[in-house]
Amino acid sequence: xxxxxxxxxxxxxxxxxxxxxxxxxxxxxxxxxxxxxxxxxxxxxxxxxxxxxxxxxxxxxxxxxxxxxxxxxxxxxxxxxxxxxxxxxxxxxxxxxxxxxxxxxxxxxxxxxxxxxxxxxxxxxxxxxxxxxxxxxxxxxxxxxxxxxxxxxxxxxxxxxxxxxxxxxxxxxxxxxxxxxxxxxxxxxxxxxxxxxxxxxxxxxxxxxxxxxxxxxxxxxxxxxxxxxxxxxxxxxxxxxxxxxxxxxxxxxxxxxxxxxxxxxxxxxxxxxxxxxxxxxxxxxxxxxxxxxxxxxxxxxxxxxxxxxxxxxxxxxxxxxxxxxxxxxxxxxxxxxxxxxxxxxxxxxxxxxxxxxxxxxxxxxxxxxxxxxxxxxxxxxxxxxxxxxxxxxxxxxxxxxxxxxxxxxxxxxxxxxxxxxxxxxxxxxxxxxxxxxxxxxxxxx
Amino acid sequence: xxxxxxxxxxxxxxxxxxxxxxxxxxxxxxxxxxxxxxxxxxxxxxxxxxxxxxxxxxxxxxxxxxxxxxxxxxxxxxxxxxxxxxxxxxxxxxxxxxxxxxxxxxxxxxxxxxxxxxxxxxxxxxxxxxxxxxxxxxxxxxxxxxxxxxxxxxxxxxxxxxxxxxxxxxxxxxxxxxxxxxxxxxxxxxxxx
Amino acid sequence: xxxxxxxxxxxxxxxxxxxxxxxxxxxxxxxxxxxxxxxxxxxxxxxxxxxxxxxxxxxxxxxxxxxxxxxxxxxxxxxxxxxxxxxxxxxxxxxxxxxxxxxxxxxxxxxxxxxxxxxxxxxxxxxxxxxxxxxxxxxxxxxxxxxxxxxxxxxxxxxxxxxxxxxxxxxxxxxxxxxxxxxxxxxxxxxxxxxxxxxxxxxxxxxxxxxxxxxxxxxxxxxxxxxxxxxxxxxxxxxxxxxxxxxxxxxxxxxxxxxxxxxxxxxxxxxxxxxxxxxxxxxxxxxxxxxxxxxxxxxxxxxxxxxxxxxxxxxxxxxxxxxxxxx
Numbered sequence: 001x002x003x004x005x006x007x008x009x010x011x012x013x014x015x016x017x018x019x020x021x022x023x024x025x026x027x028x029x030x031x032x033x034x035x036x037x038x039x040x041x042x043x044x045x046x047x048x049x050x051x052x053x054x055x056x057x058x059x060x061x062x063x064x065x066x067x068x069x070x071x072x073x074x075x076x077x078x079x080x081x082x083x084x085x086x087x088x089x090x091x092x093x094x095x096x097x098x099x100x101x102x103x104x105x106x107x108x109x110x111x112x113x114x115x116x117x118x119x120x121x122x123x124x125x126x127x128x129x130x131x132x133x134x135x136x137x138x139x140x141x142x143x144x145x146x147x148x149x150x151x152x153x154x155x156x157x158x159x160x161x162x163x164x165x166x167x168x169x170x171x172x173x174x175x176x177x178x179x180x181x182x183x184x185x186x187x188x189x190x191x192x193x194x195x196x197x198x199x200x201x202x203x204x205x206x207x208x209x210x211x212x213x214x215x216x217x218x219x220x221x222x223x224x225x226x227x228x229x230x231x232x233x234x235x236x237x238x239x240x241x242x243x244x245x246x247x248x249x250x251x252x253x254x255x256x257x258x259x260x261x262x263x264x265x266x267x268x269x270x271x272x273x274x275x276x277x278x279x280x281x282x283x284x285x286x287x288x289x290x291x292x293x294x295x296x297x298x299x300x301x302x303x304x305x306x307x308x309x310x311x312x313x314x315x316x317x318x319x320x321x322x323x324x325x326x327x328x329x330x331x332x333x334x335x336x337x338x339x340x341x342x343x344x345x346x347x348x349x350x351x352x353x354x355x356x357x358x359x360x361x362x363x364x365x366x367x368x369x370x371x372x373x374x375x376x377x378x379x380x381x382x383x384x385x386x387x388x389x390x391x392x393x394x395x396x397x398x399x400x401x402x403x404x405x406x407x408x409x410x411x412x413x414x415x416x417x418x419x420x421x422x423x424x425x426x427x428x429x430x431x432x433x434x435x436x437x438x439x440x441x442x443x444x445x
Numbered sequence: 446x447x448x449x450x451x452x453x454x455x456x457x458x459x460x461x462x463x464x465x466x467x468x469x470x471x472x473x474x475x476x477x478x479x480x481x482x483x484x485x486x487x488x489x490x491x492x493x494x495x496x497x498x499x500x501x502x503x504x505x506x507x508x509x510x511x512x513x514x515x516x517x518x519x520x521x522x523x524x525x526x527x528x529x530x531x532x533x534x535x536x537x538x539x540x541x542x543x544x545x546x547x548x549x550x551x552x553x554x555x556x557x558x559x560x561x562x563x564x565x566x567x568x569x570x571x572x573x574x575x576x577x578x579x580x581x582x583x584x585x586x587x588x589x590x591x592x593x594x595x596x597x598x599x600x601x602x603x604x605x606x607x608x609x610x611x612x613x614x615x616x617x618x619x620x621x622x623x624x625x626x627x628x629x630x631x632x633x634x635x636x637x638x
Numbered sequence: 639x640x641x642x643x644x645x646x647x648x649x650x651x652x653x654x655x656x657x658x659x660x661x662x663x664x665x666x667x668x669x670x671x672x673x674x675x676x677x678x679x680x681x682x683x684x685x686x687x688x689x690x691x692x693x694x695x696x697x698x699x700x701x702x703x704x705x706x707x708x709x710x711x712x713x714x715x716x717x718x719x720x721x722x723x724x725x726x727x728x729x730x731x732x733x734x735x736x737x738x739x740x741x742x743x744x745x746x747x748x749x750x751x752x753x754x755x756x757x758x759x760x761x762x763x764x765x766x767x768x769x770x771x772x773x774x775x776x777x778x779x780x781x782x783x784x785x786x787x788x789x790x791x792x793x794x795x796x797x798x799x800x801x802x803x804x805x806x807x808x809x810x811x812x813x814x815x816x817x818x819x820x821x822x823x824x825x826x827x828x829x830x831x832x833x834x835x836x837x838x839x840x841x842x843x844x845x846x847x848x849x850x851x852x853x854x855x856x857x858x859x860x861x862x863x864x865x866x867x868x869x870x871x872x873x874x875x876x877x878x879x880x881x882x883x884x885x886x887x888x889x890x891x892x893x894x895x896x897x898x899x900x901x902x903x904x905x906x907x908x909x910x911x912x913x914x915x916x917x918x919x920x921x922x923x924x925x926x927x928x929x930x931x932x933x934x935x936x937x938x939x940x941x942x943x944x945x946x947x948x949x950x951x952x953x954x955x956x957x958x959x960x961x962x963x964x965x
């Protein structure tokens with residue numbers, strides 16, 4: 001069994017309440033940080049831990065914190081990105097729903113390190129019921145003196161609020177999130193300036209993912225060095241993986257970074273193998289944006305080494321033969337799955353979610369969806385594959401925010417690894433949805 | 446394309462005059478506004494629009510948006526810009542229960558398409574339409590973060606997961622029997638249904 | 639700060655953007671712009687036509703920037719090296735942007751009042767392809783009036799945000815904005831409101847395409863058959879310095895004066911724009927300076943000498959021999 005630091009108590013009855021959470025060691029990091037450490041010491045531990053942003057980009061959290069501008073007399077903010085919307089990802093929801101105090105504890109400890117007197121947890125609007133759970137937990141924390149004035153009798157005071165969104169994937173991009181938090185359209189800002197200098201209402205702001213903030217608690221408790229011992233190389237600690245698709249046991253798993261992909265898919269501890277005795281065809285390993293890989297490349301790198309669940313191993317081989325850990329949204333597809341149709345659902349998604357600010361994404365995402373629709377209608381030509389390739393290449397890297405890449409990469413990867421499937425449909429003028437029967441079986445059971 | 450409300454929305458002054466948050470809703474709105482520094486009350490716009498949508502029949506009419514602008518001391522266009530950007534705000538009337546079936550990747554892999562078709566047939570409406578009795582509106586949605594429990598649908602605050610035809614039957618029957626407006630802000634979410 | 643653009647070095651003050659630096663060098667290396675507007679704060683960054691490649695970040699950090707950047711929103715660093723027209727990659731990317739801007743454009747130039755002074759037309763001509771690869775139905779909207787003087791033809795809009803920023807920054811209350819999202823995003827007023835205040839007409843001048851047109855000028859005349867002159871009058875609301883577009887003795891329209899980059903020099907009030915359509919209302923200063931490339935220049939021969947020189951230069955470069963020197 002791998003070590004668990006974030007959701008080890010998820011099955012404890014009533015762990016969502018403050019009483020039970022504290023009885024199981026909760027809020028120890030707040031006690032430790034506020035009473036025995038300076039804010040800089042907390043930041044140092046986070047730096048030493050090697051923790052990387054768990055939202056998808058994998059940027060070193062300690063480094064991000066150290067960029068925070070600290071001008072005199074200007075408030076600083078910590079904003080938690082709980083706008084989890086990357087297809088395939090549902091780990092933050094799990095954490096907030098089951099152990100909301102783990103997030104609030106992290107918010108307090110992190111805010112102490114950053115010198116933030118106020119923090120906001122921006123939760124996607126669709127997770128309204130989750131926001132209720134987090135709000136209740138915040139109320140409990142206020143009542144127990146863990147939030148508000150002079151927390152635990154120290155000089156540190158802090159207020160934490162929940163803000164719900166209105167339904168927009170783009171608000172997971174940190175500057176779009178800040179715009180949304182200011183009551184505006186979720187249009188990503190043009191950077192620089194970065195939020196660390198001018199974020200919420202123009203004030204220095206750190207935006208971190210739910211899991212990142214929750215991970216600060218075990219880091220403070222065990223020390224950054226100890227945390228860094230878990231994992232492989234620059235992929236330290238544990239990571240929540242959202243597993244879905246054609247696996248026997250979908251759900252959220254906390255893994256030590258460094259286990260093999262094969263172990264993750266096939267062992268009973270995790271996904272338990274592919275459903276109905278089918279063979280694995282392909283995997284989207286880190287949320288819809290990351291390149292899809294065929295089974296042979298997800299299990300082993302091009303060099304023939306076992307692929308590990310780490311930032312580095314998953315990206316080994318670049319985009320030619322590798323992918324990314326991303327948000328940890330792990331979607332496995334069995335041998336009957338149509339890669340083209342799955343790609344269509346992604347393309348439709350990005351078209352739907354494009355904010356419309358910059359032209360390549362606004363116009364390109366819809367165009368790609370329309371072309372992919374032709375494949376499903378059986379009206380596509382072989383030249384449409386080339387056209388798709390060209391369009392994605394003209395979106396990638398040309399947009400204000402990473403949604404451009406997120407929309408382009410899945411298309412590029414599907415064509416790179418499964419071009420024949422596209423060509424077969426174009427040649428036969430027929431799309432056969434082989435897996436339809438399996439799907440129907442599941443919902444009529 | 447062309448929008449549903451391109452410049453030609455009707456604005457009814459007498460309807461507008463009748464719109465007012467209940468005391469209870471106003472208290473919630475004030476609570477939300479208090480989360481932000483002085484002068485930053487525009488930040489409350491998204492959550493306040495949710496309160497308004499629940500309060501005024503499940504959708505945001507031009508009159509309601511105008512009222513929200515007044516409450517938050519911002520310009521009506523600022524409300525319209527925001528309300529039309531986010532998918533959770535309805536700018537047209539909807540049924541009491543809006544069923545939003547997720548259709549992205551994992552949900553597709555697990556049968557979302559057939560769930561949509563099943564509901565269409567059962568309610569005798571197409572996606573985007575409302576039943577004649579005003580009870581249900583059917584929509585498709587993009588990833589709702591329920592991939593491990595796919596397929597799923599959202600109705601108001603409730604997440605209905607691991608859907609089967611049988612489960613859909615129960616959900617529809619229960620909501621119909623209740624006959625009440627379902628909102629994202631509901632406290633009595635029915636995830637276990 | 640020293641910055642090198644397409645091999646040409648220039649010294650610029652701190653805070654200068656790559657686009658401004660390129661414009662200082664000259665039109666040959668200045669990237670095209672569709673949404674950036676010098677007079678409007680926070681404009682630019684949306685259309686992506688002005689993207690350039692930064693091959694060297696600065697003397698201090700010589701690493702290249704990983705992705706193309708919007709030159710209008712990126713400040714230069716000392717020692718920065720930039721490629722615009724010397725980068726085939728950028729020219730290809732720009733071609734892509736132009737294609738994206740055109741796939742849903744109606745291409746109704748023959749009946750569009752902006753024709754002849756349309757930035758998208760110029761851009762398409764310089765960077766576009768001769769044929770479209772888009773085979774689907776184009777986006778369409780109904781035309782609407784936003785006020786009695788302005789026609790909004792949303793189908794032509796490229797969402798540059800200039801008109802929104804204009805109303806935000808030079809008028810006392812914005813009533814229109816960008817609503818909906820993605821490729822359904824559109825310029826709209828709240829309800830059927832008119833954009834109605836003393837400076838609202840400026841949205842027509844800042845619009846790079848024919849999305850916002852002057853209803854008092856619509857279908858009156860092709861711009862290239864009109865003669866623009868710089869004129870002024872005494873006005874209490876604005877500087878009164880305008881450009882008056884004449885056909886014979888008839889004032890067909892009044893606009894703000896524009897500079898070399900086709901940007902308004904000074905915003906003008908609606909009274910100057912709409913209410914003074916008599917030649918006698920104006921003190922005519924003389925023909926407006928119009929760039930030689932513009933179709934409008936055909937009515938102006940004051941650049942004839944310059945034109946002759948250019949022709950001679952080109953002929954020389956091509957090895958032509960002047961007539962009188964021929965054996």
